[in-house]
Amino acid sequence: MTPFRRPAPNLSFGLALALTLAASSALAASGPPPGFVLTDNPDLAFTSPDGATKLEQYMxxxxxxxxxxxxxxxRRGDQMTELxxxxxxxxGFxxxxxxxxxxxxQKTGSGEQDLFLYHFENGTFVNATKKSLSDLAWDYFHSRPDTRSMKLDYHISANLMKGTEDAYRWLGVDWPNNRYLLISLSGEMDKHPKNVAVKGLANWRCRYDLKTGKFDVPVMFAKQNAEALRWEIRR
Structure with a gap:
């Protein structure tokens, strides 16, 4: 007589079930950890142009x-992802x-600001660069022969110029939509001539190409940038 044997467990089914439960649990628990409260400031709420993504800020x-x-x-539907x-x-976004x-x-202190870049991938926004966008802009600034010697000490700020949504048409350019970001850099120096109250950098402009990940300075900014390097407030 053949002895009775218990059927071997279906390991693949068990593993799939465990992964499904884990994913469901992670989704249910998505969102800020305990202690973080959604701000009710309408100026800190943003929605993507297609209406699919809403940004919520918690403090x-x-x-x-x-x-x-x-x-x-x-937030996209029931899914939440931290930026x-x-x-x-x-x-601001x-x-x-x-x-x-x-x-x-992103404000980081009095008169100081960083920029971070995100890209939409696999249903959510993720960091598009390993370094912050502002660090990349400053790296480019310090790589150029005309600006590499300038050392700034405080009020260091990278700003996104207005016009991202319509390819900066207000500047009279005809650039492709969704291709470029214009960034202005500013900062001040501790070490400067005694007859000068403040010396530093004011609104030096560069352009970031979202397609290639490279920076350049359009000719139209040459005069502005030359003045930005000579910025000072005399006593």
Whole structure:
């Protein structure tokens, strides 16, 4: 008589079930961790041009003024994804008109600001560059023969110029839509001539190509940039 044998467990089915449950649990738990509260400031709420992505900003308060934390989450339907990094202030955002690129204008201190670039991939926005967009812009600034010697000490700020949504038509250009970002750089110096109250950089402009990931300076900015390098306030 053949002895009875219990059927072997279906390991592949069990593994699939476990992964499904884990994914469901992760989705249910998506969103900011405990302690973070959604801000009710309408100026900190942003929606992509196609209406599919809504940006929500959450703050975790602290008795220590310097320990306040902010997180930004992109909501698409039931899915939420954090736009890293976590910061100490709320942020401003601009989308390109095709809703595929997103720039974060992040205050980091008094008169100081960074830029972060995100790209829409696999149903959500992810960091598009390993370094922040502002760090890449400053790297480009310091790589140029005419600007590499300038050392800035404070109020260092990278700003996204207005016009992202319509390819900067206000400047009279005819650039392709959703192709370029215009960035202006500013900062001040501690070491400067005694007869000068403040010396530094004011609104030096460059262009970032979203297709190639490279910077350049259009000829139209040559005069502005020359003046930006000579900026000073005399006593």
């Amino acid at each position: 975790k308060d602290s008795e220590d003024l310097f320990d306040v934390k902010w997180q930004v989450w992109a 890293k990094p976590e910061q100490g202030y709320g942020a 601009r989308f390109t008109s095709d809703s595929q690129w997103l720039v974060r204008m």
